[in-house]
Each structure stands twice: as structure tokens, then as C-alpha cells.
Amino acid sequence: MNLDEFNFKKETLIEYIIHFEQLQRKVNLLKTSYILEFHKELEEDIKLNIENDALLQAIAMKTGGKKDEDIHGFLEQKKTKFYDQQRIFYQQYNSAKSIEKQCSKYTPKDMEVLDDTFKAYCTKYHPLVHIKATENERNLYPLLITVYRMGNLQGFNSLLKENESLLTEVEILESEFDSYANEYLKSIQDLREMISKLKLEFPLNKEEMFYKEDALIREQMELREKIYQLRDMNKALHKDFLLQFSFDFKI
Secondary structure (H helix, E strand, O other), rough: OHHHHHHHHHHHHHHHHHHHHHHHHHOOOHHHHHHHHHHHHHHHHHHHHHHHHHHHHHHHHHHHOOHHHHHHHHHHHHHHHHHHHHHHHHHHHHHHHHHHHHHHHOOHHHHHHHHHHEEEEEEEEOOOOOOOOHHHHHHHHHHHHHHOOOOOHHHHHOOOOOOOOHOOOOOOOOOHHHHHHHHHHHHHHHHHHHHHHHHHOOOHHHHHHHHHHHHHHHHHHHHHHHHHHHHHHHHHHHHHHHHHHHOOOOO
């Protein structure tokens, strides 16, 4: 393999890396927007799903002959699960608000600069490209990619500057072109599959709702309809629960 062929494989890999990470950045921003737009519905969805499941299973345990003390313990576990999930959701919501505030100052031009800076980094130091990257370089990468996916230009530049002493350049010998190119090809295939999968999953499969008002309204109505169904199920389960127990259970 000659130098031109090798560089073509390398550039192709870099293009896939950048495309994948741009999609990941879009995923982060769309999830942020989704949580901020529908946080009330999402929070109620968590509560109703866990409470309905707890009621349903407790009734089944009672009719199956389980002891009341075992059922009480089970219901307490469900409460704990709800508090844990609620805490995680609040963390996600507060993080979404923080990301929105932090990244609202950046312009499309800033994002172009970020992508150019990221490409320059990838060309020399990205672990998939720089196969001989040190352990320190590999440990630095998750930090860099986190701020990149947040669209945080200042944070990305700061991390690069603070850790530039860790970054190493290793000359690739012509005798290594074939083995490197094979590794590049494997990475390209993996990234291609991940990109295809990502485009079919939430939130990219709902992307139009963030720029089409009718799609946003449709999503809102679907979420509310789901909540209405969960509420109806909740009322019915409480009635059935009270037929079996001398107390009611609510989270």
C-alpha cells in the first residue's frame, strides 16, 4: 500500500469519526430539548409506571398467597426504586438546563470552529487513528469527547491546552501501512453500523418535532394520551388493590 492509498483510508476514517460524533452532539442537544419541553409529562410517566407495576404485582402476590410482610417489603422496594429514578431524572433535567444555558452563547460559526479543531485533533491524536496512543491519551479522550458532544468550544479548547503535554505523535512507517489500514477499515465498518443504528433511534427519529410545529404538537398529544391511559389504569388498580388490602398504596 502506498502513501496516497493509506492517507485515503485515514481520511475516510476521520470523516466517519466526525460524522458519528456530530450525530452524538445532536443527540445530546435533542435529548436536552426534549427533557426541557416535556419534563412534566416525563416525570409523571415515571411515577405512574412504577406505581402501577407495584399495585399490579402486589395484587398478584396477595392472590398467590404471599405473606403481608413480604408484600410490604416489596412495596417499600418499589418506593425506593421510584425515588432513585426520580433523582436520576432531576439530575438529567438540571443537567439539561445547565447545558442549554452554557451552550446558548455559541453560534453556528463557533460550531464550525469546534468541528475544525476536533478534526485537527482526530488527524493526529484520536485513539482510532493514532493506534499507538498512550494510556494517558486514551484516558483523556472520554473527557474531550464529552465536552465536544456538548458543543462546548471553550471547554474543548481548554482541555486540549491543559493536556497538550500528554499528546504524542508517532511516525507511521511504510511497512505499517497495511496493518494500520486494516485497523482503520474495521473502525470504519463499526462506525458505519453505529451511525445507521443511531439514526433510527430516539431522539434522531423524532428530530422533525424540533423544527416542525405540527410534529411537536403531535408528540405532545401522544405523550399526554399515554399519561391519560396510565392514569385510568392507576385508578382501576387502586380499586382492585383496596379489595385485597386494608390500606392503599401510593408513591
